[in-house]
């Protein structure tokens with residue numbers, strides 16, 4: 241893990257308290273309080289218009305919050321010293337596409353304030369990292385969308401940042417490209433680099449993030465370690481030989497019965513807080529003399545959690 245910046249005012253890579261952003265009469269972000277640990281991969285999720293990009297822009301110092309405070313790499317929001325150590329891939333970036341990949345990185349290296357020697361060392365490294373070595377001398381306009389996204393990631397990593405903020409880094413990538421980015425994010429974590437990932441691709445977030453926040457209509461609706469948020473969120477299917485009166489009521493003492501399918505065999509779909517409860521429900525069925533043909537537990541995916549929390553209340557803000 242990398243040492244903290246001198247004079248650090250927060251032990252976290254990112255800490256925000258009550259961030260709020262209002263555009264005219266529209267509240268884009270409300271009371272955002274999150275912490276992201278050093279070296280952590282943090283997923284920041286939400287439907288369109290939830291306030292994600294607004295939050296990211298505040299974190300990188302592009303806009304100021306209407307209210308609230310925060311620290312990035314231990315420095316107050318917008319602090320110049322911290323900004324030098326943030327790599328940022330914006331969601332809708334448009335690069336100077338008449339430049340070659342190498343020239344583009346050289347330009348961005350200069351904007352980051354890297355010396356010529358640093359740029360000469362670093363540019364081949366990041367091109368290699370994102371698999372664009374062969375295309376280094378081609379103009380960016382001739383790149384496929386996936387290659388353009390990868391040169392964007394290379395740009396974000398150029399100045400050896402301690403914190404990388406990636407806004408939809410894989411939206412234009414094919415499945416192989418996505419896997420490469422996933423591996424890359426894991427490698428960054430291996431080097432103690434903090435990754436703040438904003439993505440709609442929930443399976444990817446699930447595969448790579450340590451902790452997540454889900455925002456909806458400007459507010460955080462879930463926050464915590466991925467494992468905790470997905471734990472205790474089991475759906476289970478009981479396939480039974482019969483369903484005597486009273487069985488559902490007895491089961492409902494343990495699990496939340498969501499659906500009953502009578503054919504071809506009585507099948508109950510229920511939600512259980514944990515696996516132990518499922519075992520107790522099976523005991524109850526067996527003790528009642530009901531043949532149990534199958535018990536199929538299914539752990540909820542991040543997508544299930546997301547859909548349940550966000551539901552359709554976000555529709556009007558899209």
Ligand SMILES: Nc1ncnc2c1ncn2[C@@H]1O[C@H](COP(=O)(O)OP(=O)(O)OP(=O)(O)O)[C@@H](O)[C@H]1O
Pocket residue numbers: 263266267268269286287288289290291292293294295331557
């Ligand atoms: N510059 C602006 N002026 C006025 N309203 C804005 C501005 N930027 C964002 N908004 C509004 O603030 C809300 C949050 O927008 P934001 O772009 O942060 O959402 P998002 O979660 O990043 O969405 P998406 O997933 O579509 O990128 C939206 O209702 C949006 O219309």
